[in-house]
Amino acid sequence: MSIHLVIIDALNLIRRVHSAQPDPTDIARTITTTQRTLTRILSEANPTHIIAVFDHHEQDRGWRAETLPDYKQNRKPMPLPLLQGLDAIQQAWWEQGIDSLLSEGDEADDLVATLATKVASHGEKVTIVSTDKGYCQLLSPTLQIRDYFQHRWLDEPFIEKEFGVKPSQLxxxxxLTGISSSQVPGVPGIGPKAAKEILTQFESIEAAYASEDLVPKYRKKLDEHIESARLCKRVAALKCDIELGFNLQDIRFLGPNKAE
Structure with a gap:
């Protein structure tokens, strides 16, 4: 039997649904709306296996903040009514047949990346449902990313148009450019155009740094800020070696009210 694993970036979906509600304290409405959303996702994707991955507590910014202390420092805290309603949301999703994986100390991104690449490496189909372009570095022939809210695939042509590089170079x-929304600084003076130029000529930061062919204006910037570039790349790269503690059989989709 062929496998199709769907991984829901849970807080990515929930926050967007909640922010669109007229009354932010009406968590029951948020729950109902997310359930309708998941019903559509299930209908469109027809998964054999599915799981929703939730991030760790908002107060803990994870290992990336240990590498870059300003990482996501300005991230808005989750609204208290929504935070208090997460257990009810997870229960409602379980009743639809979708179990939840709660990260502890690891970012949900890394758990998603580990599970997705592990399954895709065996030639099985994986769909990550998220608006987060960070997952695009994982793209492969059997691993795809669906932006449900924009009704689009974040695929290789999208990455080429958006960034001008290959998914493996993200x-x-x-x-090089940093990620302003997450307070990742990158290299001062290198923006998207320069990064595209460098990564069109060279496969990676290290290849550019090691080459005598790097143009002087970029050579000076990398010589001065190579450690920042390396740290920012490390923070931007998703980990794919997290201990998961379960196997695919545990997240097989059996329909609503599945038996434990």
Whole structure:
């Protein structure tokens, strides 16, 4: 039997649904709306296996903040009514047949990346449902990313148009440009155009740094800020070696009210 694993970036979906509600304290409405959303996702994707991955507590910014202390420092805290309603949301999703994986100390991104690449490496189909372009570095022939809210695939042509690099170069790209929304600084003076130029000529930051062919204006910037580039690339790169503690059989989709 062929496998199709769907991984829901849970807080990515929930926050967007909640922010669109007229009354932010009406968590029951948020629950109902997310359930309708998941019903559509299930209908469109027809998964054999599915799981929703939730991030760790908002107060803990994870290992990336240990590498870059300003990482996501300005992230808005989750609204209290929504935070208090997460257990009810997870229960409602379980009743639809979708179990939840709660990260502890690891970012949900890394858990998603580990599970997705592990399954895709065996030639099985994986769909990550998220608006987060960070997952695009994982793209492969059997691994795809669906932006449900924009009704689009975040695929290789999208990455080429959006960034001008290959999916496998995205961590290097963000190592150079930084990620302003997450307070990842990158290399001062290197923006998207320069990063695209560098990564068109060279495969990676390290290849550019090691080459005598790097143009002087970029050579000076990398010589001065290579450690920042390396740190920012490390933060931008998703970990794919997290201990998961379960197997695919545990997240097989059996329909609503599945038996434990």
């Amino acid at each position: 961590a290097d790209y963000w190592g």
